[in-house]
Amino acid sequence: MKPKLIRAYITAKKQLNPDTFSLELKTSGLRLQPGHFFEIRTSDTYDPYLNRPISVAGYQRSRLLLIIRKAGRGTTLLHEKNTGDRILMLGPMGKGIIPKKKRTLVIAGGIGIAPLYFLAHNLTVGKIPFSLIYGVRNHGDHILISELKRICSDLILVCERGAKKKVTALDVLKNMDLAKYDIIYACGPKAMFVELQRMKFDQPIYVFCEDFLGCGCGICIGCAIKIKGTYKRICIDGPVFNLKEIDFNV
Amino acid sequence: MIKLFGIPFKNPIFIASGVFGFGLDFKEVSNKVGALFTKGITLKPRPGNPPPRIVETAAGLINWVGLENPGVDIFCRDILPKVKKLKCRVFVNVAGFSINDFEKIVEKLADRIDGLEINVSCPNVKEGGVLFGQDPKIAAQVTGAVRKRTRLPVIVKLTPNFCDPLLIGKACIDAGADGLSLINTVFGQAYNAHTGERIISGGLSGPAIKPFALFCVNRVSVLGVPVIGIGGIETVADVREFLSAGASAVAIGSALLRDPYLPIRIIRELKVVSNISKNEKL
Ligand SMILES: Cc1cc2nc3c(=O)[nH]c(=O)nc-3n(C[C@H](O)[C@H](O)[C@H](O)COP(=O)(O)OP(=O)(O)OC[C@H]3O[C@@H](n4cnc5c(N)ncnc54)[C@H](O)[C@@H]3O)c2cc1C
Ligand SMILES: Cc1cc2nc3c(=O)[nH]c(=O)nc-3n(C[C@H](O)[C@H](O)[C@H](O)COP(=O)(O)O)c2cc1C
Ligand code: FES
Numbered sequence: 001m002k003p004k005l006i007r008a009y010i011t012a013k014k015q016l017n018p019d020t021f022s023l024e025l026k027t028s029g030l031r032l033q034p035g036h037f038f039e040i041r042t043s044d045t046y047d048p049y050l051n052r053p054i055s056v057a058g059y060q061r062s063r064l065l066l067i068i069r070k071a072g073r074g075t076t077l078l079h080e081k082n083t084g085d086r087i088l089m090l091g092p093m094g095k096g097i098i099p100k101k102k103r104t105l106v107i108a109g110g111i112g113i114a115p116l117y118f119l120a121h122n123l124t125v126g127k128i129p130f131s132l133i134y135g136v137r138n139h140g141d142h143i144l145i146s147e148l149k150r151i152c153s154d155l156i157l158v159c160e161r162g163a164k165k166k167v168t169a170l171d172v173l174k175n176m177d178l179a180k181y182d183i184i185y186a187c188g189p190k191a192m193f194v195e196l197q198r199m200k201f202d203q204p205i206y207v208f209c210e211d212f213l214g215c216g217c218g219i220c221i222g223c224a225i226k227i228k229g230t231y232k233r234i235c236i237d238g239p240v241f242n243l244k245e246i247d248f249n250v
Numbered sequence: 251m252i253k254l255f256g257i258p259f260k261n262p263i264f265i266a267s268g269v270f271g272f273g274l275d276f277k278e279v280s281n282k283v284g285a286l287f288t289k290g291i292t293l294k295p296r297p298g299n300p301p302p303r304i305v306e307t308a309a310g311l312i313n314w315v316g317l318e319n320p321g322v323d324i325f326c327r328d329i330l331p332k333v334k335k336l337k338c339r340v341f342v343n344v345a346g347f348s349i350n351d352f353e354k355i356v357e358k359l360a361d362r363i364d365g366l367e368i369n370v371s372c373p374n375v376k377e378g379g380v381l382f383g384q385d386p387k388i389a390a391q392v393t394g395a396v397r398k399r400t401r402l403p404v405i406v407k408l409t410p411n412f413c414d415p416l417l418i419g420k421a422c423i424d425a426g427a428d429g430l431s432l433i434n435t436v437f438g439q440a441y442n443a444h445t446g447e448r449i450i451s452g453g454l455s456g457p458a459i460k461p462f463a464l465f466c467v468n469r470v471s472v473l474g475v476p477v478i479g480i481g482g483i484e485t486v487a488d489v490r491e492f493l494s495a496g497a498s499a500v501a502i503g504s505a506l507l508r509d510p511y512l513p514i515r516i517i518r519e520l521k522v523v524s525n526i527s528k529n530e531k532l
Binding site (some may be wrong): 004049217220223224 | 271297298318437
């Protein structure tokens with residue numbers, strides 16, 4: 001689907017944890033899959049100058065769900081918007097994925113849950129069984145727990161700090177029987193991808209990349225990622241890539 | 251409609267080099283503009299630079315893309331046939347690292363396009379990396395070499411970095427350039443304030459450079475050739491400022507990163523404005 005310029009009303013806003021909130025926008029006629037994202041205009045001025053890429057976290061009955069973590073200026077300005085405000089955005093952008101009917105493991109680190117929440121929904125709708133490991137840094141950071149419990153029968157919540165025991169999503173992974181799964185999807189910080197790459201899985205593993213983008217639609221060549229030795233564009237060739245093909249040491 | 255270099259253009263809104271690829275991703279936009287300046291084409295394919303290639307700064311961005319492009323041969327074979335189908339004038343942005351590079355690229359392109367934009371903002375490898383466009387003599391040599399090999403309109407795209415565009419522009423016109431486009435990006439860097447680490451060193455563009463671009467355009471406007479104004483154009487008001495400064499047409503760059511459909515809106519608004527002023531005259 002070719003990206004369009006869309007002006008959409010905010011129909012709901014929810015605070016999900018101290019840093020993270022969700023916006024629900026009214027916009028119809030889109031065909032969206034996990035991996036698709038929108039480039040959001042966060043300001044009417046040139047501060048910040050560029051749009052901000054935000055993943056599709058859900059789309060049902062003309063309601064688009066975005067889950068956003070306050071990371072800096074742009075996302076903070078988005079946090080200041082309220083129900084009834086209009087948002088200008090371009091999209092959908094990126095290549096969406098259609099999950100295969102395979103035994104699936106999903107790994108989310110922090111705000112990485114945003115696109116994976118949509119994936120989890122699609123897996124549920126497609127009646128594909130899956131497990132979800134969802135790691136966060138601090139106690140209380142987990143979002144949408146009851147919704148996730150409803151759609152995922154095998155949900156493993158982990159917390160790095162604050163809880164009695166320090167564990168990361170990757171610690172859990174290391175002690176799991178991975179032979180149960182045919183395919184893995186992951187989204188989280190780059191450090192997590194680097195760690196996952198070291199673990200050398202037998203099954204295919206796809207990651208959702210969340211880097212800084214220029215345009216989001218392929219025209220600036222500003223979002224290089226090295227795949228099998230050549231530069232690809234995160235925004236149009238991805239943002240979902242086969243982790244085994246990414247070269248992080250460029 | 252406007253006429254420059256003896257050829258007609260649908261309107262004076264062009265697309266600047268490097269921010270719209272080859273104009274094929276948003277054909278409906280390319281088809282509406284007066285001209286498209288392609289991504290810079292080099293003699294050999296270039297993989298481009300490692301990330302980060304783009305870093306946002308106050309009212310703009312710094313890029314260090316590194317002229318990623320497939321090289322002139324693949325461009326001519328695979329891309330040019332598609333580009334030729336666009337309903338706008340196509341100027342190929344020619345980027346060389348030696349005079350010989352420029353000559354060869356221009357020969358290979360032959361007369362299959364509407365014109366050439368000579369990018370003299372690359373380092374001249376033979377002269378210790380000084381930009382071709384920083385020295386009037388070398389800029390004139392490049393222009394003269396290109397002029398000898400083509401009958402197409404030749405526009406030289408001037409760099410504003412550590413040199414006087416008026417001097418360089420005059421030298422290029424004396425060597426046979428038909429027009430000038432400016433400005434290319436302004437040298438810029440960004441650092442991480444906490445760690446002291448340099449994040450990027452490259453070219454600054456966007457609204458941050460607009461006043462300087464207007465100054466440069468106005469400065470070369472005395473030379474009497476068509477000038478394409480570039481730098482931070484986002485609105486119809488910006489376009490009018492550049493035309494007032496002496497530009498014959500303008501090219502939109504970084505603004506396309508924020509909205510690839512912007513040229514269509516600007517062209518529509520310009521038409522409305524010019525119709526209103528026509529009616530007022532009646
Ligand atoms: C395809 C995609 C999908 C995404 N989906 C989501 C999502 O669903 N939800 C979500 O919350 N986020 C998502 N992100 C991340 C989100 O786009 C960023 O967090 C956001 O752009 C930050 O903007 P900001 O203005 O708030 O922060 P900024 O102020 O721009 O930056 C935040 C921090 O990053 C640092 N930084 C800035 N530029 C760079 C750079 N070039 N390199 C390294 N560090 C830099 C800054 O110094 C600052 O500390 C996604 C990103 C991509 C590419
Ligand atoms: C990402 C990017 C890539 C660019 N690539 C080229 C290029 O290949 N050749 C060139 O002559 N100028 C290139 N430019 C410069 C622009 O064409 C333009 O001169 C400059 O960005 C100023 O205009 P703006 O402020 O409207 O962006 C590039 C600019 C950007 C932002
Ligand atoms: S962000 Fe511009 S090409 Fe990917």
